[in-house]
Amino acid sequence: MIGPAAWRAAGRPAQRNASNRAPLGKSTDHMDRMREAIGVLLAGGQGERLWPLTRDRAKPAVPFGAVYRIIDVTLSNCLNSDLRRVFVLTQYKALSLNRHVRRGWSGLAGHQEFIEILPPQMRVSRDWYQGTADAVYQNIYSIGSERSSFVIILSGDHIYKMDYKKMLQQHVDAGADVTVATLEVDPQEASGRFGVLETDSTGRVAGFEEKPAEPKRSARNPAKCNASMGIYIFSSRLLIPILLEDAERTESTHDFGKDIMPRLIDRYRVFAYNFIDENKKEALYWRDVGTLEAYYEANMDLVSVSPVFNLYDQAWPLWTWQQQYPPAKFVFADENRMGVALDSIVAGGSIISGGRVRRCILGYDVRVNSFCDVENSIIYNHVNIGRYSHVRNAIIDRHVQLPEHTIIGFDAEDDRRRFHVSPGGIVVVVRQESMLEEPE
Numbered sequence: 059m060i061g062p063a064a065w066r067a068a069g070r071p072a073q074r075n076a077s078n079r080a081p082l083g084k085s086t087d088h089m090d091r092m093r094e095a096i097g098v099l100l101a102g103g104q105g106e107r108l109w110p111l112t113r114d115r116a117k118p119a120v121p122f123g124a125v126y127r128i129i130d131v132t133l134s135n136c137l138n139s140d141l142r143r144v145f146v147l148t149q150y151k152a153l154s155l156n157r158h159v160r161r162g163w164s165g166l167a168g169h170q171e172f173i174e175i176l177p178p179q180m181r182v183s184r185d186w187y188q189g190t191a192d193a194v195y196q197n198i199y200s201i202g203s204e205r206s207s208f209v210i211i212l213s214g215d216h217i218y219k220m221d222y223k224k225m226l227q228q229h230v231d232a233g234a235d236v237t238v239a240t241l242e243v244d245p246q247e248a249s250g251r252f253g254v255l256e257t258d259s260t261g262r263v264a265g266f267e268e269k270p271a272e273p274k275r276s277a278r279n280p281a282k283c284n285a286s287m288g289i290y291i292f293s294s295r296l297l298i299p300i301l302l303e304d305a306e307r308t309e310s311t312h313d314f315g316k317d318i319m320p321r322l323i324d325r326y327r328v329f330a331y332n333f334i335d336e337n338k339k340e341a342l343y344w345r346d347v348g349t350l351e352a353y354y355e356a357n358m359d360l361v362s363v364s365p366v367f368n369l370y371d372q373a374w375p376l377w378t379w380q381q382q383y384p385p386a387k388f389v390f391a392d393e394n395r396m397g398v399a400l401d402s403i404v405a406g407g408s409i410i411s412g413g414r415v416r417r418c419i420l421g422y423d424v425r426v427n428s429f430c431d432v433e434n435s436i437i438y439n440h441v442n443i444g445r446y447s448h449v450r451n452a453i454i455d456r457h458v459q460l461p462e463h464t465i466i467g468f469d470a471e472d473d474r475r476r477f478h479v480s481p482g483g484i485v486v487v488v489r490q491e492s493m494l495e496e497p498e
């Protein structure tokens with residue numbers, strides 16, 4: 059195993075594709091500058107608060123909006139921001155995530171550009187990733203092999219639309235060493251949940267606290283506080299020495315927010331970047347869908363007449379890999395069994411066969427049979443709902459076969475005996491056995 063000192067002695071790895079790139083520091087526009095950046099997308103979280111949806115998959119691989127995965131939102135931000143060199147760092151239960159990125163994203167970047175999965179290699183450590191900073195540190199060989207002036211650290215488990223070019227432009231204009239993306243939130247919302255930054259009038263960070271009980275107010279808007287979004291831009295010349303220094307600290311938890319940021323403020327030029335929402339709605343949209351309630355609500359918003367998060371914005375498209383299925387079909391126009399879906403999203407291959415669906419999100423290859431009533435629910439791929447079933451306020455995982463006359467969401471005690479029920483009353487139904495070998 060190679061430790062920090064040995065890595066220094068070995069020097070930087072050979073740079074690949076360097077001869078085909080413009081000299082660093084010679085950028086003339088935003089796109090050229092983005093060519094000097096690489097992205098590092100952290101996608102290895104266990105997602106324990108989303109259990110049992112994360113029983114067989116990583117949190118970034120959890121479905122969203124019928125045809126997407128959570129990670130698709132951040133990767134779409136990368137493409138729409140012209141960030142075309144991205145390492146995706148995976149760890150826990152990554153099979154379906156790896157498969158999805160390989161199928162849907164590996165060919166979307168372009169010539170001499172990439173979206174590349176990096177599983178844990180234990181090249182500089184014998185441990186799994188110990189924190190966000192350690193995940194990046196354990197991949198310094200891969201990061202160092204790419205010729206870049208800037209490294210953009212991203213998370214793969216949030217829902218938002220953001221142009222990273224704008225953040226990078228501010229980073230360069232301010233002469234910053236590090237820039238942290240921030241979101242103005244109510245202090246009670248930030249308390250115990252977010253890292254909170256103090257800034258001066260120029261936006262330079264003067265203080266940082268990780269999940270404080272009483273967050274400091276924003277200098278620009280005293281009714282709010284500046285919460286960290288977990289998005290960082292580092293100048294490349296600075297990042298690797300910082301990671302090496304942190305790796306040698308035995309007391310560190312090796313986390314960007316908790317350990318690294320507080321040590322940087324007095325030594326380097328650290329600035330905050332106030333989030334600019336590309337969703338183009340009156341209210342800023344950024345969601346951490348880390349709990350079942352937050353995940354359910356973010357999905358249910360999508361079926362509103364005018365959802366806050368717009369899936370249909372042609373100016374900021376969401377990309378993904380989609381299975382090839384025939385169009386959705388709605389059959390039987392009988393008075394007593396009419397195949398209909400109201401205020402719902404229905405993906406390809408699904409058949410509403412004499413059942414009624416209201417305010418639902420249905421994935422691929424879902425069959426809702428005659429005399430069923432499904433309401434306020436998220437149905438994953440390859441689900442069959444048997445005749446005369448009534449389902450509401452539920453999340454049904456892939457490949458579940460509900461027998462005829464199944465009742466879910468009407469008797470809380472009965473639901474708890476059979477399924478997992480969240481504190482907010484959302485019933486989550488998964489198959490009894492793990493199914494990693496079957497498609498999602």
